[in-house]
Amino acid sequence: MDLSLIIMQLLSGIALGAVLVITALGLTIVFGMLGVVNFAHGALFMIGAYAGLYLASLTGSFWWGLLLAPILIGAFGMLIELVLIRRLYGRSIDDPLLLTFGLSYILVEGVRIVFGSDGIPFPTPPQLVGVLDLGIGFFPRYRLFVIALVAVVLLVLWLTLEKTRIGLIVRAGARDPTIMQVLGVDIGRVWLAIFGLGVGLAALGGVLAGPMRSVNPEMGSLVLAEAFVVTVIGGLGSIVGAVVAGLMVGISISLVALFAPEMATIVMFALMAIVLLIRPQGLFGVRGRTA
Amino acid sequence: MPKSGSTSTISRRAALAGISAGAALLAMPRLGRAADETIRIGFPTPLTGPFAAEARDQVKCAELAVKLVNDKGGIGGRKVELLVRDDKLNAGEAATRTLELIEKDKVHAVVGALSSAVQLAVNEVTRARGVIYVSISQSDTINEAKDFSKYTFHEALNPHMTTAAVARQTLKKGMKVAHLVADYAYGHEMLRGFKRAQAAIGADNVGEILHPFGAADYSTFMPRLMSMRPDVLCISNFGRDQANAIKQAVDFGVKQQMKIVVPVILHNQRLAVGPDVFEGVVGGANYYWGLEPQSKSAAAFNAAFKAANGGAIPTDYGAYGYSGVGSLLAAMQAAGGTDTDKVIDALEKLQYDLTKGPQHYRKCDHQSVQSVLVLESKKKSAMANDNDLFAILANDSGSDDMLRSCSELGHAI
Incomplete structure (x- = not known):
C-alpha cells in the first residue's frame, strides 16, 4: 500500500480525533471535578452547533459564531448547574445522571420545535473552503484548521490548570473539596465555573463539527456515545487520558477504514473492550476512584 | 378451599361465555x-x-x-x-x-x-x-x-430501475467507476444495480467501499476513494448519510476529480446541506415538483x-x-x-x-x-427560486423492460 495514502489516512484520523478530544474533554472534566456524569453533553454539543449557526447568520461571520456560541452555551451550562445540578451534590451518582438524561430529551425536542427536525446547512467559512495541496495529496483546509484550533485550546487549558492560581484551586478542589472550604475557598463557585467550562467545550465541539456534518437535532446522540467511549478508554476524569484516547480512537477508525471500511465504527468499541479487560480504570484513570 | 373452588367454577363459566361471545364478535364484523x-x-x-x-x-x-x-x-x-x-x-x-x-x-x-x-x-x-x-x-x-x-x-x-436510469445518463464505455456504499440491504441492492448497469454499458469498476449505516464521518474513506482515481463516484446510501457523505466528499475536493452520482437524489437532503454542496450531483427520483x-x-x-x-x-x-x-x-x-x-x-x-x-x-x-426521473442538482446562481433545486435530465416513461423479469425474481410465469 502507498505510503502517502497511509499518511493522508493518519491525517484524517487526527482531524476526526480532534473533534472527539474536544467533546470528551468537557465530559471528563465535569466528571473528574464534580463527579457528575453529564448525559446532556451530546445535546449541548448539538445546541452549540445550532447556536453557532444562528450567531454566524446573525453577525454574518462564522468567527463570531465560533467565539460567542461556546461562551453563551457555557453560560447556559452554568445556569443548569445553578438551578438543577447543584441540588443533587452529595447524593447518589445516579441522580444527576438521570437529571441530565431527561434534560437531553428536553433540549433535543426543544430544538425540533424551534428549528424543525430537518437538517440545516452550516456553510464552511469562506476562508477555509477547499483543499490544501500537501504534496502527497489534498486535504480540506477546514479540517486542518480544526486540528490547529483544538491544539491551541488544549494548550491554553493545560497552561491555565498547571500554571495559574485558578488552576491550582481547581486541581485542589478536585482532590479535596472539604479542605478547600476550610481554607476559605468558595468551592461552589469553582464547580459552577467547571460545569460551565465543560458545557462550553461541548458547544465548541458542536460549532466545529457543524461545517463538517449537517446540523440536525440528533447529531449529538452519536457524539455522546463516542465521547463516552473516549473517556472510558482514557480513564474517567483524566484530561491527558481524553486527549490520548481521542486521538487513538480517531486514528484507529481511520486506519481500519483503509483495510476494512465496514468495521470502522466497531473498532472504537473493540478498543474500549480491550482497554477495559487489561486496565479497567482506563489508560490514565486512577484505580477505585468514584468521584 | 371451597370458596376459591366456587369462584373458579364461576370464572370458568364466565370465561367460556366470554370466549364464545368474543368468537361471535370476531366472526361477525366482516359481514355485519x-x-x-x-x-x-x-x-x-x-x-x-x-x-x-x-x-x-x-x-x-x-x-x-x-x-x-x-x-x-x-x-x-x-x-x-x-x-x-x-x-x-x-x-x-x-x-x-x-x-x-x-x-x-x-x-x-x-x-x-x-x-x-x-x-x-x-x-x-x-x-x-x-x-x-x-x-x-x-x-x-x-x-x-x-x-x-x-x-x-x-x-x-426499485434499485434496478433507478440505477439503470442514472447509469444511462452518467456512464460511458471505458469510464472508471468507484462506489461508496452503506453496508445494509439498501446499499447492497443499489450497488448490485449499478454494477449490472455498468457492465452493460462497458464501464470499469475500480473499487467499492462499504461504510457503516448511519455514520457521521466519511473523511476516513476519502483518501482511498481519491487514490482509486475514478471518473465517477457512486454514493449509494440514504437520508442523512447521503447528505453527510456528499458534503464531506466535496470538502475533500472529490468533485474536482470526478462526478458524484447517487441512485436516488433526495429533496430534503439537498435542502439540508445547500446548493453548493450538491451542485452537479446526479441522481434518480420518483418525483420532482418541477415536472408540472x-x-x-x-x-x-x-x-x-x-x-x-x-x-x-x-x-x-x-x-x-x-x-x-x-x-x-x-x-x-x-x-x-x-x-x-x-x-x-x-x-x-x-x-x-x-x-x-x-x-x-x-x-x-x-x-x-x-416513469423514472434523472435529476441534476442546480448551481445556486441557476436557481430561479428556493424551490428550484433540480434540472430534469431525463424522464424515462414506465415499461416492463425497466424491471427485472418475472422469472429472474423467481416467479413462475
Missing part, C-alpha cells in the same frame, strides 16, 4: 359491521431517526390522499382513516406496531415503511395475517418470490398539496405516500369496499395516474411500473 364502518389504513413510517424528514413528508401526502377521497364522500359512503405509527426505523418496532394495527386497530390494509429491513418486517406480518401491504420503500426484496405473497404490493421505484409543465397530474398534485400545506411543495418521498395510499384507495373504490381478494384483484387491474403519468402494478410481482 361493514356498512357504515370507517376504512382504516395503517401507516408505519420512521417518524424519529435519520429518515424523519422523508417520513414526515410521506405522512403529509398520505393524509392528503385520504382527505381528497373523504371530501368526495369516501368509499361507498364509508370514511377513510389513516392510522400513522412510528416504526423508529427498527424492524422489531415495525413488526410490533403492524401487528397492533392489524389485531387491535383492525386496519383493512397497511401502506408505508421506508427502510428495506423495516419493509421486510412489515411484509412478514401482513403476509402471515392476509392483509394487503403497499410498500413505499425503495428496496424490492419483497418482490422476489421468496418473500412475495399475493398481499404484497410495491409502489416505490410536462405533466398535468404533477400540476394537480402540487396544487392540492400546496392548498393543504400552506403553499409548500411536495417532495419525492412525499409523493410515495400519496400514490401508495391513493392507488390502494382507488382499488378499494373499484372493488366497492375492503374485501381483501376483490381489492387485490382491483389493484392488479388498476391503471392509475396520480402524480406523474400512468402507472400499474405488474401482475407477477406487484411492482409498480412507472
Whole structure:
C-alpha cells in the first residue's frame, strides 16, 4: 500500500480525533471535578452547533459564531448547574445522571420545535473552503484548521490548570473539596465555573463539527456515545487520558477504514473492550476512584 | 378451599361465555359491521431517526390522499382513516406496531415503511395475517418470490430501475467507476444495480467501499476513494448519510476529480446541506415538483398539496405516500369496499395516474411500473427560486423492460 495514502489516512484520523478530544474533554472534566456524569453533553454539543449557526447568520461571520456560541452555551451550562445540578451534590451518582438524561430529551425536542427536525446547512467559512495541496495529496483546509484550533485550546487549558492560581484551586478542589472550604475557598463557585467550562467545550465541539456534518437535532446522540467511549478508554476524569484516547480512537477508525471500511465504527468499541479487560480504570484513570 | 373452588367454577363459566361471545364478535364484523364502518389504513413510517424528514413528508401526502377521497364522500359512503405509527426505523418496532394495527386497530390494509429491513418486517406480518401491504420503500426484496405473497404490493421505484436510469445518463464505455456504499440491504441492492448497469454499458469498476449505516464521518474513506482515481463516484446510501457523505466528499475536493452520482437524489437532503454542496450531483427520483409543465397530474398534485400545506411543495418521498395510499384507495373504490381478494384483484387491474403519468402494478410481482426521473442538482446562481433545486435530465416513461423479469425474481410465469 502507498505510503502517502497511509499518511493522508493518519491525517484524517487526527482531524476526526480532534473533534472527539474536544467533546470528551468537557465530559471528563465535569466528571473528574464534580463527579457528575453529564448525559446532556451530546445535546449541548448539538445546541452549540445550532447556536453557532444562528450567531454566524446573525453577525454574518462564522468567527463570531465560533467565539460567542461556546461562551453563551457555557453560560447556559452554568445556569443548569445553578438551578438543577447543584441540588443533587452529595447524593447518589445516579441522580444527576438521570437529571441530565431527561434534560437531553428536553433540549433535543426543544430544538425540533424551534428549528424543525430537518437538517440545516452550516456553510464552511469562506476562508477555509477547499483543499490544501500537501504534496502527497489534498486535504480540506477546514479540517486542518480544526486540528490547529483544538491544539491551541488544549494548550491554553493545560497552561491555565498547571500554571495559574485558578488552576491550582481547581486541581485542589478536585482532590479535596472539604479542605478547600476550610481554607476559605468558595468551592461552589469553582464547580459552577467547571460545569460551565465543560458545557462550553461541548458547544465548541458542536460549532466545529457543524461545517463538517449537517446540523440536525440528533447529531449529538452519536457524539455522546463516542465521547463516552473516549473517556472510558482514557480513564474517567483524566484530561491527558481524553486527549490520548481521542486521538487513538480517531486514528484507529481511520486506519481500519483503509483495510476494512465496514468495521470502522466497531473498532472504537473493540478498543474500549480491550482497554477495559487489561486496565479497567482506563489508560490514565486512577484505580477505585468514584468521584 | 371451597370458596376459591366456587369462584373458579364461576370464572370458568364466565370465561367460556366470554370466549364464545368474543368468537361471535370476531366472526361477525366482516359481514355485519361493514356498512357504515370507517376504512382504516395503517401507516408505519420512521417518524424519529435519520429518515424523519422523508417520513414526515410521506405522512403529509398520505393524509392528503385520504382527505381528497373523504371530501368526495369516501368509499361507498364509508370514511377513510389513516392510522400513522412510528416504526423508529427498527424492524422489531415495525413488526410490533403492524401487528397492533392489524389485531387491535383492525386496519383493512397497511401502506408505508421506508427502510428495506423495516419493509421486510412489515411484509412478514401482513403476509402471515392476509392483509394487503403497499410498500413505499425503495428496496424490492419483497418482490422476489421468496418473500412475495399475493398481499404484497410495491409502489416505490426499485434499485434496478433507478440505477439503470442514472447509469444511462452518467456512464460511458471505458469510464472508471468507484462506489461508496452503506453496508445494509439498501446499499447492497443499489450497488448490485449499478454494477449490472455498468457492465452493460462497458464501464470499469475500480473499487467499492462499504461504510457503516448511519455514520457521521466519511473523511476516513476519502483518501482511498481519491487514490482509486475514478471518473465517477457512486454514493449509494440514504437520508442523512447521503447528505453527510456528499458534503464531506466535496470538502475533500472529490468533485474536482470526478462526478458524484447517487441512485436516488433526495429533496430534503439537498435542502439540508445547500446548493453548493450538491451542485452537479446526479441522481434518480420518483418525483420532482418541477415536472408540472410536462405533466398535468404533477400540476394537480402540487396544487392540492400546496392548498393543504400552506403553499409548500411536495417532495419525492412525499409523493410515495400519496400514490401508495391513493392507488390502494382507488382499488378499494373499484372493488366497492375492503374485501381483501376483490381489492387485490382491483389493484392488479388498476391503471392509475396520480402524480406523474400512468402507472400499474405488474401482475407477477406487484411492482409498480412507472416513469423514472434523472435529476441534476442546480448551481445556486441557476436557481430561479428556493424551490428550484433540480434540472430534469431525463424522464424515462414506465415499461416492463425497466424491471427485472418475472422469472429472474423467481416467479413462475
